[in-house]
Structure formats: C-alpha cells, structure tokens
Amino acid sequence: MCQTGDYSREIAGINGVASGMIAVRTAMAIDKCAQRSSSVDRQQALIGMNTMWLEQALELLSQLDDTTYTAVPRELAPHRAGSHLRHIVEFYECFLDGVESAHVDYDARRRDPFVEQSRAAAELKIRRIMERLKSEPEIMRDCVIWVRMEDAGATGLTDPFMLSSVSRELQVLSSHTIHHFALISATLRALGVYVDSDFGMAPSTLRYLKGRAA
Numbered sequence: 001m002c003q004t005g006d007y008s009r010e011i012a013g014i015n016g017v018a019s020g021m022i023a024v025r026t027a028m029a030i031d032k033c034a035q036r037s038s039s040v041d042r043q044q045a046l047i048g049m050n051t052m053w054l055e056q057a058l059e060l061l062s063q064l065d066d067t068t069y070t071a072v073p074r075e076l077a078p079h080r081a082g083s084h085l086r087h088i089v090e091f092y093e094c095f096l097d098g099v100e101s102a103h104v105d106y107d108a109r110r111r112d113p114f115v116e117q118s119r120a121a122a123e124l125k126i127r128r129i130m131e132r133l134k135s136e137p138e139i140m141r142d143c144v145i146w147v148r149m150e151d152a153g154a155t156g157l158t159d160p161f162m163l164s165s166v167s168r169e170l171q172v173l174s175s176h177t178i179h180h181f182a183l184i185s186a187t188l189r190a191l192g193v194y195v196d197s198d199f200g201m202a203p204s205t206l207r208y209l210k211g212r213a214a
Contacts, residue, residue, distance in 0.1 A: 049170075050133060050173055053181070057088070091173060184199075
C-alpha cells in the first residue's frame with residue numbers, strides 16, 4: 001500500500017512527464033509552422049523571381065518587330081531571339097504540365113514553330129504561364145517531384161526519373177531563363193539592336209559588379 005507522500009510524488013512525476021511531452025509537442029508544432037512559413041516565403045520569392053524574368057521577356061517583345069524576332073545573325077547562325085524565347089516558354093510549360101502528377105519531363109516540349117515566329121503568340125504563352133505560376137496550388141507547396149533525365153531515351157534506363165522538388169525546379173527555371181536571355185541579348189546585339197546591359201545578367205553577377213564599382 002502506497003504512503004500518501006509516495007503517491008503525491010508519483011502523481012507529480014506523471015504530471016511532470018505529461019507536461020514535458022506537451023512542451024515537446026508544442027515546440028514541434030511551432031517548428032512545423034515556422035517551416036511552413038519559411039517554405040511559403042521561399043516559394044513566393046521563387047515565383048516572384050520567375051515572374052520578373054517573364055515580365056522582362058514581355059518588355060523585350062514590345063521593343064521588337066517580328067522580322068527582328070526571327071532574324072538570324074550571320075556570325076551566330078542558327079540563333080534567333082524567337083527560338084530561344086520559345087525554348088524558355090516550353091520549359092515552363094513542361095514544368096507546369098508535370099507538377100500536378102509530380103513527374104516533369106522537359107524533353108516533352110512541343111517545339112511549336114509558331115511561337116518562334118510570332119511575338120503575339122509568344123506573348124500569349126508568357127502571360128498564361130505567369131497566371132499559372134501565381135494561381136496553381138501545387139506551385140505554392142514545396143512538394144517532392146520527379147524529373148526525367150534529359151535525353152533519357154538514349155540511355156536505355158528503365159527508370160530515368162530523378163528526385164527533385166517544386167522549389168528546386170523553380171530555381172532551375174530561373175537560371176535556365178537567365179542563360180537563354182544572355183543568348184538572346186548576344187543575338188540581338190549581333191543584329192545591331194540595342195539591349196539593356198542588365199538583360200541576361202544573373203542578379204548575383206549584377207550585385208557583384210555593382211559592389212566592385214562602388
């Protein structure tokens with residue numbers, strides 16, 4: 001039979017363990033909320049970055065005519081501003097089309113010649129991509145997705161999909177877009193077209209150059 005003092009100490013011990021468990025669970029819940037908040041902030045930043053590049057593409061289109069958009073500089077053949085922009089657009093479309101099923105295949109591009117030849121067609125595609133980036137719920141969740149290896153058909157692999165995430169692919173798309181902006185810039189300059197010096201420059205490069213000049 002327990003003495004009253006022993007019983008009180010036992011109850012106090014149980015209460016202490018329970019309080020400790022509640023504290024741990026509360027801390028875990030707060031940590032998860034913080035992680036969710038951090039993830040949302042990151043997704044919004046990545047969406048904003050990609051949207052900013054697409055807005056730059058729209059601004060560039062407004063400064064060109066279809067002749068310049070499809071022109072090929074002799075020294076840079078077969079590069080055309082239109083072909084690079086079409087390539088950018090279709091990478092975004094492959095990502096957006098695949099993210100719902102969590103399987104993205106960048107080789108599944110349509111390679112639509114009309115987007116290469118018509119600024120109006122390219123503008124329509126870009127505006128639609130911007131809408132989807134801002135509105136599709138899968139983009140706001142940093143979920144695990146699977147990305148097919150480039151040119152996987154030539155490898156003979158039975159499972160060519162690699163592990164990635166929505167946020168990682170948004171970062172890939174941003175870097176990919178800037179890379180092709182640089183090629184567009186070189187193509188247009190070879191045609192004698194003025195292009196802003198910041199166009200096609202990575203933000204980190206611009207900050208570095210600004211810091212070095214200060």
